Amino acid sequence: MTAVKPTLRHERALLRDGVVRLACVDEVGRGALSGPVTIGMVVIDAATRTAPQGVRDSKLLTPEARERLAPRIRRWALSHAVGHAGPAEIDEFGIMTALRLAGHRALAQLEVMPDAVLLDGNHDYLTPPEQGGLFGSPLDLLDAVPPVSTMIKADMRCAAVAAASILAKTARDALMLELHAEHPEYGWAENKGYSAPAHIEALALHGPTVQHRRSWSLPGYAVAAEQLGIESHQPAAVPVETA
Template identity: 35%
Template structure:
């Protein structure tokens, strides 16, 4: 029978209590951020009081964001000691991710106010530590001390990624926390790596190679793909439902097709880059020629016939995406543009 979170947390607490018979002062150690393409790796060391258990001191991957935040607040209030080590992307590239993780653990250990009798470490042995240590596979689900460290490391790193999102808003760090999601890879292809990216990680390294080798046409293609992504996200936030992306027929292609209220809307996405966002949006609007309007209307009629849509329910909009030379972005939606 699968245990509930509460039952699992109590079992992890009992595991630590048995160890405390021989090692009264336990320290749990875990890390967050070994796999992402960007941002730091964070290690946490937590010493919990032996007389306190909490239903939320459990594997951070199982907890919801709200539960993690509540557990983090409880740990910071009641733990005997909590320390973190943060190693940035430059050091990760220089030393490799494993050595950087070891460094983060040693930084956190060096700040402890107490000397633990035993270190419980999730899934690894860390060289260069004085107290005896025990590697525990899946330790964040077996030991409450490690679980607490996993929560502190995860919450700390997530907050750092939200701050990086404010500094580099084009990449979506607040949403994916630097992991290699489809959205992150699309943004990476569009903008190339920023300071926070790990240049030695394969997708980032390949992005650098592509940008160095690519010509103007490829850069434009990447800009177009990302512009469609921005347009799609913008309209979906307004409650529109995506029906088709890059719908093709022998006569041509429609960028995006949405359902909104009782209408089916074909969306032509146009993007330009200029000295300012305002200038880029103006140029994008001017690129919608009479020929372009006629072609989009023709394709919309074909889509309506092929999909048994009443033509009176069809309309053709435009979304303009402007990029400045300083990395700023703007979006303008023009209903019935075609």
Template identity: 40%
Template sequence: MTSAVALDQRVLVAGVDEAGRGPLAGPVVVAAVILDPSRPIVGLDDSKKLSERKREALYAQVIERALAHCVIEVEAAEIDQLNIFQATMVGMSRAVAGLSPGAHEALIDGNKLPLDLPCAGRAIVGGDALEPAISAASILAKVTRDRLMVALDAVHPGYGFAVHKGYPTPAHLDALQRLGPCPQHRRSFAPVTRALEQIALF
């Protein structure tokens, strides 16, 4: 077991990543993870490069072995209010702030840093494939969001959320035209806006 004294003497670095910037529906999910060097996890990588089965297995290991983790959901209504970029930045700040123990530095996947990070930060392009802590965050965010979209499929049937996870596939766009948007759709996204305008015409 890691002692409090040992933690105090260690520089704690969090990896931060998101899942769900591109979909038309559902939240954007952001995760922050501080890995424990004494409990290594083999096979961490960008979640998009991993099979669903491998992601699920690594998700369980990250939850069990990480020194700290925090997963934040920014819902569709807040995305519409802020825009997707700002919503992602807000989610990253919230995820880092939610870590216990807190991080001394946050490694952010991408080329932008949130302005209100509660610690020092560094943006790393392609970081989810380069930094294990960002890979771990990528996996937590992706698995959490995929599970949420499967659950939302049962609440809002007909859109195919369990299959496409809210991304603008032809099947999703067709369902959007037939059924109109549901409460989980991001109304500020162009295909959803167009569907709403079509409904207004009739």
């Protein structure tokens, strides 16, 4: 079934409803075994034109298409930013808090502060506990964020959220290419830290690096550790994601 082309219809409805500047947000890397979790943001207002031709959820695009679109998106958006949270932060605070840290880092980089946020998914991980949010940690970077609304599959339906996903994906992929040069045995240039067979095989042979989320029950390594009588890391559920 062909995916529906995303539009700015929902974003424009929010802008007509009193929002002046809207930040649209998506994440990548939540289900990876290694590397950061990454948040992309684009800010639009009522004067923002239709999104660049070809913008889709980043998972539906080839790497080449994403690379072509990223600079066009940066020119198109009123403001844009990308934030990361690393494996050590994911291990210490959990994935949801790491998502908020990455999101706060992206918000802090924006040249213009939005007065509302549209977030892909069904969990508001951006709002700090002081504002009634969940997933608190000692590392909250911002005491307050603009009001957040969430939408499941916003990256498929909302063009500005899809644009944010492309910025997040291209930025994280570039980081994984750099890390591949340091640890080529894990194949991160191809799998970007996800659970591809070559990655799992390398985990079984070499164990995890500092770039792995070692609080998780890493496939391959957990089995190898048991066979070798090595104390494995504390198991945790590995979220499923393919982006």
